[in-house]
Amino acid sequence: MSKLLWNILKFSPVVVAATLSAAGSALAGEVNGGVTSVNQLAQGQQSENIGQVTSVSQFSDVQPTDWAFQALQSLVERYGCIAGYPNGTYRGNRALTRYEFAAGLNACLDRVNELIATATADLVTKEDLAALQRLQEEFSAELATLRGRVDNLEARTAELEANQFSTTTKLVGEVIFNLSDSFGDAQAVRSSQLINNTAPRNADGSLAKRDLDSNLVFSDRVRLRLNSSFSGKDQLQIRLQARNTISNSGTTGTNMTRLSFDGDNGNDVVIDKLWYRFPLSDALSVKVDANSGEFYDNMPNFNPDLASDSRGSIGRYARFSPIYRQGSGGSGATINFAPKNGPISASIGYLAGGGGRNVGNDPTDKNGLTDGNFAAIAQLGFQPSKNIGLGLTYARTYQNSSVVGGGVNQFDSTGSDLVNRPFGNVPTTANHYGLQANIRASEKIAVGGWVGYADMEAQSGAGIAGKDATAFYWAANLGLRDLGAKGSLLGITFGQPPKVTGNRYKIGGVRQIDADTSYHLETLYRMQVSDNIAVTPGLLVIFNPEHNDQNDTVYVGTLRTTFSF
Known part of the structure; x- marks a missing residue:
C-alpha cells in the first residue's frame, strides 16, 4: 500500500462531512434556536466550515513529538488536502466514520486533479493514483450518498428561501x-x-x-x-x-x-x-x-x-x-x-x-x-x-x-x-x-x-x-x-x-x-x-x-x- 494511501486511511480530513454536519445542524436545530433568516443560516454554516491549512504548524493541538506529525506534514505540504477547524485544531483523536473518510478521500482526489491540471503531476506517483482509484471505487457508494446529501441540502435551502415567513x-x-x-x-x-x-x-x-x-x-x-x-x-x-x-x-x-x-x-x-x-x-x-x-x-x-x-x-x-x-x-x-x-x-x-x-x-x-x-x-x-x-x-x-x-x-x-x-x-x-x-x-x-x-x-x-x-x-x-x-x-x-x-x-x-x-x-x-x-x-x-x-x-x-x- 502506498504512503499516500496509508496516510489517508489514518489521517483523512473531514472537510465535506463536517460541512454537511454543520449545515444539517443549522437546518435541524439552529433555526429553532433563534436563526431568523436564510442569510444567517448561510453565515452560520460558513463559520463552522473547516479551513484549509498550508503548514502543519498551524494546528495548535499537533506537536512535532506526535507520532502522526510526519504523516500529517506530508499530506499538508505535498498534497495540500488536510484541513483544520476554525479554532486552529485538528482533533486527530476523534472517531472517523466511513462518510467522513469518503469526504476526506474526495477532497484529496480533487486536490490531485488540481495538481495534474496545473502541470505538477510529478508530485503524484502512479502508485498513488492506483491506490486512490481503488479507494474511489470502494467508497463510490458513500461518495454518491454524500453528493445526494448535498443536493438535498441545496433543495431544502432553496425551499426555505422561497417559503420563509420573513427574512428577519x-x-x-x-x-x-x-x-x-x-x-x-x-x-x-x-x-x-x-x-x-x-x-x-x-x-x-x-x-x-x-x-x-x-x-x-x-x-x-x-x-x-x-x-x-x-x-x-x-x-x-x-x-x-x-x-x-x-x-x-x-x-x-x-x-x-x-x-x-x-x-x-x-x-x-x-x-x-x-x-x-x-x-x-x-x-x-x-x-x-x-x-x-x-x-x-x-x-x-x-x-x-x-x-x-x-x-x-x-x-x-x-x-x-x-x-x-x-x-x-x-x-x-x-x-x-x-x-x-x-x-x-x-x-x-x-x-x-x-x-x-x-x-x-x-x-x-x-x-x-x-x-x-x-x-x-x-x-x-x-x-x-x-x-x-x-x-x-x-x-x-x-x-x-x-x-x-x-x-x-x-x-x-x-x-x-x-x-x-x-x-x-x-x-x-x-x-x-x-x-x-x-x-x-x-x-x-x-x-x-x-x-x-x-x-x-x-x-x-x-x-x-x-x-x-x-x-x-x-x-x-x-x-x-x-x-x-x-x-x-x-x-x-x-x-x-x-x-x-x-x-x-x-x-x-x-x-x-x-x-x-x-x-x-x-x-x-x-x-x-x-x-x-x-x-x-x-x-x-x-x-x-x-x-x-x-x-x-x-x-x-x-x-x-x-x-x-
Whole structure:
C-alpha cells in the first residue's frame, strides 16, 4: 500500500462531512434556536466550515513529538488536502466514520486533479493514483450518498428561501387550555374587613360567610410572538395575546388563589408586549420595554424550574419573588451585565406607569414617564458555580392613586388585600429588599426560594401622610426534573405570601396589620407528552387566607395543557 494511501486511511480530513454536519445542524436545530433568516443560516454554516491549512504548524493541538506529525506534514505540504477547524485544531483523536473518510478521500482526489491540471503531476506517483482509484471505487457508494446529501441540502435551502415567513422574523406560538375549580367551605373575608370589623356578621356575632360556590371552568390563553433580528445578536419582539381566564379571587375572596396565567380580555387579540433588546458588548445588553414591561422577564429571577406561567408554577405567588413584580406593566429599560462564565452579574432597571394598565406614555399629570408611578430596581447576582445562584435585589417604588383602572397595589396582588394597600388607595413610596437562591444538587434536583422585606410610607392624606408600614414574605421550593419521563417536572412550593407585619396607620384606633399568617402550598407535575405538548395537573392550597385564621382553607385544582409551536 502506498504512503499516500496509508496516510489517508489514518489521517483523512473531514472537510465535506463536517460541512454537511454543520449545515444539517443549522437546518435541524439552529433555526429553532433563534436563526431568523436564510442569510444567517448561510453565515452560520460558513463559520463552522473547516479551513484549509498550508503548514502543519498551524494546528495548535499537533506537536512535532506526535507520532502522526510526519504523516500529517506530508499530506499538508505535498498534497495540500488536510484541513483544520476554525479554532486552529485538528482533533486527530476523534472517531472517523466511513462518510467522513469518503469526504476526506474526495477532497484529496480533487486536490490531485488540481495538481495534474496545473502541470505538477510529478508530485503524484502512479502508485498513488492506483491506490486512490481503488479507494474511489470502494467508497463510490458513500461518495454518491454524500453528493445526494448535498443536493438535498441545496433543495431544502432553496425551499426555505422561497417559503420563509420573513427574512428577519420568526413566528413562535403558545396555547394554554385549562380546566380549573375551587373548593372550600366558604369564601375568604378580606383582611381589611376583619381588622376593622366591617365584615358582615350573624346575629350571634360570627362571620356571615358566603358559600364558596364555584363551577368547573374551561379557559384558554393564546400567544403569538414575532421575534425579529436585524444583526443576529439583537431581538425585537411583538407579542399578540388573546385570553379569557378569569381571576379566582372573585370566587374565593382572595388574590392568594390567583393562577399564574390568569387574565381576561374576552379573547380579543391585542398587542400585549413590545420590546427590543440589543448588546452593547459581549457582557452588556440593554432591553427597552415599550409597554407591559416586567422585571422578572428582564433579569435573572433565580427560579428557573417554576418561573414560567405556561410550564412552571400554577399559582401566581410561586413563580418568583414578588420583588420582581414591582413596576409590572410599565415602560422603560433594563441593563444587564453578565460576563461569560463570570461568577458575578448585575442588573439595573426602570419602569414607569404600571399599576392597572400602562400609563407611562400619558402626558396628563402624574401619569408620565418621570412624574407618575415608577419602579427602579438594582440586582447583584452571584454564581460561584454552575449549580449555585444567589441574588440580592433592591427596588424603590412610587404608586399614586390616580391610575385609571389600577391604583396602589404594592405586591401586584400576590398577598393580602391589606398588604397591597396598607394605607388605603393613597400615594405610597416603598423600599423593597429581596434575597433569592437556587441550588442544583444534581442535574435533576434543585431547591430554592426567596425572602423579602419592604418598608412603605404614605405620601398624602389627612392623618395618613408620613405613616409607615412594613411587610414580610418568604417561600421555599423543590424541583425534580425528568421524574418518570424525560422533560417532566415535579414541583413543590411552600411559603408565606406578603403580609403587613407593622403599621403606624390606624382606623378607629385599630392598627392596620394582618392578624395571623397565611401559607401557600402548591404541588404540580408537568408531563411532557411530546416536544410540543405538556400536561400539568396541579393543586394549590391556601391556609388561613388573607392572613386570618377565621377564614377557611381554600383549594384550587387545575389541569393545564400547553401547546408550543
